[in-house]
Amino acid sequence: MPSGTQAIDRAAQLLVLIVESDDATSVGELSQASGLPKSTVSRLVSALERQGLVQRQDDRGPLRPGPVLLRLARRGVAQDDIVTLCDGPMRRLSEATGETIDLAVPMPGGVEHYVAQIDGRYILGTTNWVGRSLPHHSTAVGKVLVAFGGAAPPRRPLHRFTAATVTDPGRLETQLEPIRARGYAVTQGELEAGLVAVAAPVLGPDGRAVAAISVSGPEFRIPPERFPELGNLLLEETHPLSAQLGYVSEGAA
Numbered sequence: 001m002p003s004g005t006q007a008i009d010r011a012a013q014l015l016v017l018i019v020e021s022d023d024a025t026s027v028g029e030l031s032q033a034s035g036l037p038k039s040t041v042s043r044l045v046s047a048l049e050r051q052g053l054v055q056r057q058d059d060r061g062p063l064r065p066g067p068v069l070l071r072l073a074r075r076g077v078a079q080d081d082i083v084t085l086c087d088g089p090m091r092r093l094s095e096a097t098g099e100t101i102d103l104a105v106p107m108p109g110g111v112e113h114y115v116a117q118i119d120g121r122y123i124l125g126t127t128n129w130v131g132r133s134l135p136h137h138s139t140a141v142g143k144v145l146v147a148f149g150g151a152a153p154p155r156r157p158l159h160r161f162t163a164a165t166v167t168d169p170g171r172l173e174t175q176l177e178p179i180r181a182r183g184y185a186v187t188q189g190e191l192e193a194g195l196v197a198v199a200a201p202v203l204g205p206d207g208r209a210v211a212a213i214s215v216s217g218p219e220f221r222i223p224p225e226r227f228p229e230l231g232n233l234l235l236e237e238t239h240p241l242s243a244q245l246g247y248v249s250e251g252a253a
Contacts, residue, residue: 010036011044018054018063025063052108055152067106067150067210082211083116085244086202089237090213094118096233099217102129104141105210106151111135112142112212124218137172138165140187140199141212146172147179148201150209164189184231188219196222200234205246213238 017033018025027045031038045063048054052068082105090101103116114129136142136151137158145151153176158167166172179185184200191197199214215222215230222230239249 007044010034010040011048014041014044015048015053019065027063030063050108061152067108082202085241086116086211086213089241090116090118093213093215093233093237094120097215097217097230098122099215099222102141102214102216104129104139104145104212104214106136106145107133110151110154110156112139112145112151115211120217122217122221134191135159137167137169138187138191139214140185140197140216141214143172143175143179143185143187144199144201144212145209147176147185148203148209149207150201150212161191162189162193164193166190182231183235186227186231188224194219198222198227198230198234200231200238201242202238202245203242203247207247210245 013034014030014036017030025033027038027041030036030045031041034041036044045054049056049066052066054063055066056063083103086103090103094101098121100120101118102114104112104114107113111133113133114131117128117130119128134142135154135158136146137154138161142151146153153169153173155169158165158169158172160167166175175185184198186199187195187197189195195216196219197214197216199212201209202211202213204210213234215234242249
């Protein structure tokens with residue numbers, strides 16, 4: 001049984017291999033590159049994954065840097081964190097829509113964590129989500145994070161919050177491509193009856209979502225005919241944010 005120091009050294013070695021790899025890597029490839037047994041690599045990778053240092057799309061999928069490292073990488077931009085970076089765009093969205101604006105980042109365990117909010121101007125609005133975590137399948141920000149590779153698609157049984165909550169992982173999977181195609185996600189009463197949200201991703205240099213911004217409010221103020229309007233407003237603000245983080249879109253010259 002390796003000592004605590006030896007285990008830390010081995011885990012650090014694997015983490016460096018994953019970060020420095022040009023492509024996603026597998027447990028077998030890590031075993032070969034490190035000279036460690038596959039069983040040891042698998043155990044250490046599971047520990048790194050639980051702490052958000054690495055991530056993969058499913059139990060046997062390729063390994064990539066996790067959300068903790070992506071958040072650390074964001075600190076290389078002029079603004080010292082994602083909240084500061086997104087503050088101006090969120091305030092403009094608040095002014096343009098009058099609705100509640102939220103910022104969330106992916107976390108280990110299949111949830112997103114809400115790190116900033118600007119309340120709407122209306123008396124009837126949404127609760128304060130800052131400091132709370134919610135499962136990806138029930139929210140617009142969560143679906144955006146999954147659709148744009150910032151979080152793994154949920155595979156386990158999904159909790160039903162309302163009659164509209166998508167609890168079938170297969171059905172959730174079919175929603176992801178349309179979200180990627182239009183650039184934003186919408187939820188209608190899936191977390192709470194009558195609550196509507198539209199969200200778009202903030203992308204890192206590798207094109208994966210490192211955060212998501214949402215506009216939310218009651219369904220009588222955000223009917224389906226407003227979804228394209230709000231989606232486009234979000235994209236107008238999130239595209240420049242992604243560019244600041246080093247993402248270059250395929251259509252860019």
